[in-house]
Amino acid sequence: MxxxxxxxxxxxxxxxxxxxxxxxxxxxxxxxxxxxxxxxxxxxxxxxxxxxxxxxxxxxxxxxxxxxxxxxxxxxxxxxxxxxxxxxxxxxxxxxxxxxxxxxxxxxxxxxxxxxxxxxxxxxxxxxxxxxxxxxxxxxxxxxxxxxxxxxxxxxxxxTDIPILYGKVEEFRFKKGDSDWDLKTLDKSELKRALEKSQNTLWAGGKRNPTVAFDELCKIIFVKIRDEKRGRKNGEYYDFQIKTHEKAESVYKRLDAIYQEAKQKDPEVFKESLKIEPEELYTVVGHLQGISLNKTDLDTKGVAFEQFMEDFFKGKSGQYFTPREIVSFAVKMMDIKND
The missing domain is CATH 3.90.1570 (tt1808, chain A)
Incomplete structure (x- = not known):
């Protein structure tokens, strides 16, 4: 049965x-x-x-x-x-x-x-x-x-990942259009946890002001969405992931290049450069590399962002405000158009 x-x-x-x-x-x-x-x-x-x-x-x-x-x-x-x-x-x-x-x-x-x-x-x-x-x-x-x-x-x-069936170690893992290794969509609780982990990495227990950490998180999400929406063919690997034996500085350089390119095309979205250490970006990429923010539907993203913001900014960080305007901005940012 x-x-x-x-x-x-x-x-x-x-x-x-x-x-x-x-x-x-x-x-x-x-x-x-x-x-x-x-x-x-x-x-x-x-x-x-x-x-x-x-x-x-x-x-x-x-x-x-x-x-x-x-x-x-x-x-x-x-x-x-x-x-x-x-x-x-x-x-x-x-x-x-x-x-x-x-x-x-x-x-x-x-x-x-x-x-x-x-x-x-x-x-x-x-x-x-x-x-x-x-x-x-x-x-x-x-x-x-x-x-x-x-x-x-x-x-x-x-x-990048363990071998498949005793095979060789791949340079990359996540690639477009692959039934097993394309990026996966999330439900709201999974997306909320991914955002929380990333924000906590950047907040570092109080090393940064939580709003500054969130600003950096938005930049990283912006890069990830740009990478997901790039015009690559099926079978081609995404850039927003950690390669085998890749140093944090290399990850930073590759993703910062996407960010700088996007800034030139849309300078009003973000005017400042990334202000985090390569090791921090490396860790956040580890939290987000296997998931699709583009394909996760807007309602899920909206609910997840609002719950995440309320929990973090009204709880752990001691900040008290209603984040609807920031949530609206973040969700709109995640719905950027293809190049």
Whole structure:
């Protein structure tokens, strides 16, 4: 019998399809998920489990890894106290040769928490002698070559994504018109979290005035929309993403060129240059690179922006004002026309 999700649910379309494909099952009360091939149960009420479940499905459907070579909660040998890897992909059916180690965190964690999780998955990958590791926190992800990792220069080990079916590491990942690797649209809660993560990166816990940070975020969004709307052919890669082994300065230079070009064509939108560090832009690109702001509908963008502004400016930052004019500007900016 085909599974149909109830009207009031927390189950995504991706997981609904996974249920119909026989990968997983979820109890009627949405409390427990079972990974059927692995005969493994977990609490689905845990936000991290939702992230792991969706990535597990992606590993099978998008990366073409066999369910027989995937393991959950893999115990790290010789560790006291006991420690487990969220997901391990193996090179063999006997599960003797670890290939990729995955650490899953809930969407919306802080940059500091994400960096800590990144170091944790690298440590696990080193213990297991796995060549690749990836940290997944919703749409924010970092894939790495284990042997190249250095805490002081993480970009040298960072790759655009894990290999597909034991293949080569690609230079870029996201490309126009690809059924698996084109940019994805978001619902309002996902977009709100993406905006919050990006704003928090730029606000840096009070390093900047929140309105100044938001101004910089608008510039970055402007660049992303311009890149999405560029006249590229199907199969061509987007510029708003992090290349394999790419330094923050290189990302900044490429995206600043788009911004400067757009400023010349439409000088009344933004009159000032980017005023952030390359490392900050690199982090924000990591939050936004896999999503489409252009294809996400205007109503979703409007609601997400308003909720984000109200939560951030009336809460965390201690600012109190009604941001409707700013929301209107931001949404109009995201509806810029093609070149």
């Amino acid at each position: 085909k599974y149909t999700k109830p009207s009031e649910t927390i189950i995504s379309d991706k997981l609904t399809q996974a249920i119909n494909n026989g990968y997983i099952s979820i109890t009627d009360d949405n409390r427990t998920i079972k990974y059927l091939q692995l005969n493994h149960n977990e609490l689905f009420t845990d936000p991290e489990e939702k992230v792991r479940a969706e990535y597990y499905v992606d590993l099978i459907n998008k990366y073409d890894y066999s369910k027989n070579r995937i393991e959950l909660e893999s115990e790290m040998p010789d560790r006291t106290p006991e420690r487990y890897a969220d997901i391990v992909i193996y090179e063999d059916d006997e599960k003797k040769k670890p290939y990729i180690v995955v650490e899953c965190k809930k969407d919306g964690i802080s940059d500091a928490e994400f960096e800590q999780a990144t170091k944790q998955v690298i440590a696990n990958a080193r213990i297991l002698h796995a060549p690749y590791a990836i940290c997944v926190a919703g749409n924010t992800r970092r894939a790495m070559e284990t042997v190249l990792w250095n805490d002081k220069e993480p970009e040298k080990a960072t790759i």
